[in-house]
Amino acid sequence: MSAPAFTENTFAEKLTTRETLRLCTAGSVDDGKSTFVGRLLHDTKSVLADTLASVEATSADRGFDGLDLSLLVDGLRAEREQGITIDVAYRYFATSERTFILADTPGHVQYTRNTVTGMSTSQVVVLLVDARHGVVEQTRRHLTVAALLGVRTVILAVNKIDLVDWSEDVFRGVESEFTGLATELGIEDPHVVPISALRGDNVVEPSENLPWYPGPTVLQLLESVEVQRGRAHDLGFRLPIQHVIREHATDYRGYAGRISAGVIRPGDTVHLPHGRTTQVTRIDTPDGATEEAVAGDSVVLLLADDIDLARGDLIAGADRPAEVRSFPATLVGLTEKQLVEGAAVKLRYGTALVRARIAEVERVLDLDGRSDLLQPGQLGLNDIAHVRLESAAELPVEPYAARGAVGNLLLIDQASGNTLAAGFVGHRLRQE
Structure with missing residues (x-):
């Protein structure tokens, strides 16, 4: 009888070739998000022994029956004292199928900007809701942000299903409302899973208490969902110049930067300003020297002609975007300072930094699902707004694509240098 084909070497090879999935968790306050993340880490055996011992001791001191798994992720002292998540914390865990980078984001409305940060680099978003409350304002808010950022897969974990007696009717009601909202917002791949993070049902291991749910656990979904790589390689070539390298003794002139999209080879024709x-x-x-460079590579390009280029200029392929001074954008307010129509700011686009102004605030999205605020004249902290920007210099802007490979921007306070808003070129939702 022949030996099985599977060996330690093939297992080791599988481990070294595992894909990495970036995910983000979000939810309203008290939906059990920290306990969910703690359960995910604990049940995938991703917790160090000394950390687990510390959590056991703290749980016992607080009179907790068993392990308070939320302590595994609420690392800041303020979070431990208040029992909430404040900052974005990155966690790492792995299974035999994949490695994972998890951005654990806060649930409070005032930390929406932190949630935007976590979702902006994630391929999958896991939203937590309390089965007793169902879809709430923060669920709509987080789902809207995910849709704006082009997230394809969103998993709704209906937590605390044990507190509604494992009710299928309750779950189906939440499932129906969520899938309807996800479809309306354009989420391509929504999933809904009933779980109990506290007890461990359907997070990593299937639940025996939910015979009416035959679907996958949250971890099984995370292990099987297609990894979206952003398709930056499929876009036309883009290299925002970060630095011009000159060596007068050898007449060397190179243009250094990180390729944001596309592929480039010696001999290719590139398109420049004007x-x-x-x-x-x-x-x-x-x-x-190399014969090919792709999105994500840091390179220095040497060109056939001696052309005066500078930091902030764009070297591009044949589909180079037109240079404009006025364009629509969607912004997320990151500061308590109100951004009003006519406000003068600095605009960071790629490596370019130019003077600009907010020409018009067209609408602030109402994330509670009622009606947007039209022509509000300003946007504030955590607001998501459609605006029109005008820049002092022409910029080769293009719509946000490939999860930020192109089209993303920052607005900066001219006096303090603080970041006022982050956003992207174009409007993705609620255009009539």
């Missing part, structure tokens, strides 16, 4: 074109003669990297 309609100029030239060819790439060489591509330098820290490891020497």
Whole structure:
């Protein structure tokens, strides 16, 4: 009888070739998000022994029956004292199928900007709701943010299902409302799972208390969902210039930067500001010259013609975006300072930093699902708004794509240098 094909070597190879999935957790206050993340880490055996011992001791001191798994993730002293999550915390865990980078985001409305940060780099969002309360304002808010950022897969974990006697009717009601909202917002791949994070049902292990739910656990979904890579390689070539390298002794002039999208090879024609074109003669990297560079690579391009380019200029492929001074954008307010129509700011787009102003605040999205505030004239902290920006210099802006490979921007206070808002070019939701 022949030996099985599976060996320790093939197992080790599988471990080294596992895909990495970036996910984000979000939910309203007291929906059990910290306990859920703690359960995920604990049941995948991703907790160090000394950390687990510390949590056991703290849980006993508080009179907790068993482990208070939320202590595994509420790391800040303020969070431990208040029993809430404040900052975005990144957690790492792995199974035999995949490795995971988890952004654990806060639930309070005033920390919406933190949630936007966590979702902006995530391929999957896991939303927590309390089965007793169902879909609430924060659920709509977080789902809207996910849709704005182009997240394809959202998993709704209906937590504390044990507190409604494992009721299928309650679950189906929440499921129906959520899937309807997700479809309305354009979420392509919504899933709904009944769980009890405290007891461990359907987080990592299937539940024996939910015979009416034959579907996958949350972890099984995370292990099987397609990893969306943002398709930055499928876009046209984009290299925002970060630095011009000159060596006068050798007449060397190179344009350094990180490729944000596309592919480039020596001999390719590139398009520059003001309609100029030239060819790439060489591509330098820290490891020497290369015959091909792709999105994410940091390179120095040498060009056939001696053209005056500077930091902030864009080297692009044939589909180079038009240079404009006025364009629509969607912004998230990141500061308590109100941004009013006509406000002068600095605009960071790619590596360019130019003077700009908020020409118009068209609407602030009402994330409670009622009606948007039209022509509000301003936006504040945590507001998500459709605006029109005008820049002092022409910029090659283009709609947000490939999860931020192109089209993302920052607004900066001219006096203090503080970031006022983050956003992207174009409007993605609620255009009539």
